[in-house]
Amino acid sequence: MTNRRSFIKKVSTLGAGIWAWPLIDNSFAKESQSVLSSIANVPPTELASDEDFWSWVRHNYTSSTNIINLNNGGVSPHPKVVQDAVQRFTELSNEAPSYYMWRIFEKGRESIRTKLADLGGVNAEEIAINRNTTEALDTIIFGFDMKKGDEFVTSNFIYPNMNQAWMQRELREGLVRKVAVLPMPSTDVKAIVKAYTDQFTSKTKVVLIEHVVNWTGQVLPVGEIAVEAKKRDIMVMVDGAHSFAHINFKISDLNCDYFGTSLHKWLCAPFGTGMLWMRKELISKHWALLPGPKPESDDVRKFEMLGTRDVPAELAVGQAIEFHLSIGAERKYERLHYLKQYWVTKVKDLDGFKLWCPEEKGFSGALTTFGLEGKTAKDIHDHLWKTSRIHTTTIKHEDIDGVRVTPNVYTSLKDLDLLVESIKSIG
Ligand SMILES: Cc1ncc(COP(=O)(O)O)c(C=O)c1O
Numbered sequence: 001m002t003n004r005r006s007f008i009k010k011v012s013t014l015g016a017g018i019w020a021w022p023l024i025d026n027s028f029a030k031e032s033q034s035v036l037s038s039i040a041n042v043p044p045t046e047l048a049s050d051e052d053f054w055s056w057v058r059h060n061y062t063s064s065t066n067i068i069n070l071n072n073g074g075v076s077p078h079p080k081v082v083q084d085a086v087q088r089f090t091e092l093s094n095e096a097p098s099y100y101m102w103r104i105f106e107k108g109r110e111s112i113r114t115k116l117a118d119l120g121g122v123n124a125e126e127i128a129i130n131r132n133t134t135e136a137l138d139t140i141i142f143g144f145d146m147k148k149g150d151e152f153v154t155s156n157f158i159y160p161n162m163n164q165a166w167m168q169r170e171l172r173e174g175l176v177r178k179v180a181v182l183p184m185p186s187t188d189v190k191a192i193v194k195a196y197t198d199q200f201t202s203k204t205k206v207v208l209i210e211h212v213v214n215w216t217g218q219v220l221p222v223g224e225i226a227v228e229a230k231k232r233d234i235m236v237m238v239d240g241a242h243s244f245a246h247i248n249f250k251i252s253d254l255n256c257d258y259f260g261t262s263l264h265k266w267l268c269a270p271f272g273t274g275m276l277w278m279r280k281e282l283i284s285k286h287w288a289l290l291p292g293p294k295p296e297s298d299d300v301r302k303f304e305m306l307g308t309r310d311v312p313a314e315l316a317v318g319q320a321i322e323f324h325l326s327i328g329a330e331r332k333y334e335r336l337h338y339l340k341q342y343w344v345t346k347v348k349d350l351d352g353f354k355l356w357c358p359e360e361k362g363f364s365g366a367l368t369t370f371g372l373e374g375k376t377a378k379d380i381h382d383h384l385w386k387t388s389r390i391h392t393t394t395i396k397h398e399d400i401d402g403v404r405v406t407p408n409v410y411t412s413l414k415d416l417d418l419l420v421e422s423i424k425s426i427g
Helices: 004-011 026-038 051-058 080-095 097-120 133-142 160-173 189-197 222-231 300-304 311-315 317-327 329-347 377-388 413-424
Strands: 127-130 151-155 176-180 204-210 235-239 258-262 274-278 353-355 368-372 393-397 400-405
Touching (some): 097 274, 127 133, 127 300, 133 235, 151 160, 189 222, 204 222, 222 235, 317 329, 329 368, 377 400, 377 413
Parallel strands (some): 151 176, 151 204
Antiparallel strands (some): 353 368, 368 400
């Protein structure tokens, strides 16, 4: 364990430009190096079912032994190294808050920005660090100049917070909403794209696309929809709450203009950490929700005027990125898709079983919603909890009345076997 005095000594050298978080837990770095070198040549599709490797990953989390958490879609736990980092930064901040948080730790934000940009395949000067997808997308939605009669396109699977943000603009400014009604589930890219293009008119200024639909787990072909939007000079906003560090992609692949995500979901970063990305050339034209001294500046930091914030949580994002990279984006996606398929294939032939998410790679990851004919979401949810203390969430949306199941990298096959047994015993 890192000695506290030596830790503080290391941190106090930060004024010289050395950053703190890599100093926090060398033991994890050493151990992961040896584990990772042992699987270096294993293809990700093969590694997806290597239980030795994934049990090592599992042991880096502090998951409950009393309940089986299959609602990682809501919010994910952070690995032990990330928890330790939050604790260390918090302890030190409490010794002299304004000194450590504002003079020392503040410098670390730039290194986090660069690492997030690397993960997204974009420029660090286009990344703002904030608290969550809601803050990122509200910044995007409210900062975009539009006038009465201008149209925007959303889908019928929009997340409630974004729906509310647009509702407010409709009520206040007379903007007009058009809704793309999505086939769900679907692997028909043309049909999905058409659902959007059918709503595009000469008055459409912007389209908001959910990269991964939270209600079902369906991955939408953002890049293809964006190509059509761009042909018509329509701006593209992406709700990436469930895609970043889950699906293997780069923001730069999406052909979009704005992207928002929550780092406490799939990156397993501290609670209340998020990220906003927008193209560099749009920054000066975009109004901030919480303005800085130069509202028309092209410095992305103008979207970070939150005031006093949870600096320890933000800084520990660095440790979450390191943990994520130690697994690797491709390996992680393959495992997450494998876990979903593991339980789905064991129950999909049950009478009355219904799945609202495609099974195919590229169209799905870990997240999926299922139902059983004659049973309400509450019936299923309560049964899973009572029989096996499996924690899930109910989904009610248009004709969907089901339960969303979301494993994560630390989920064991034993837990999923219990899920399968519990579903089979619903009767
Ligand atoms: C698609 C989608 N967008 C936005 C959000 C909001 O995320 P947060 O609560 O982290 O702001 C969620 C949360 O689950 C979501 O699923």
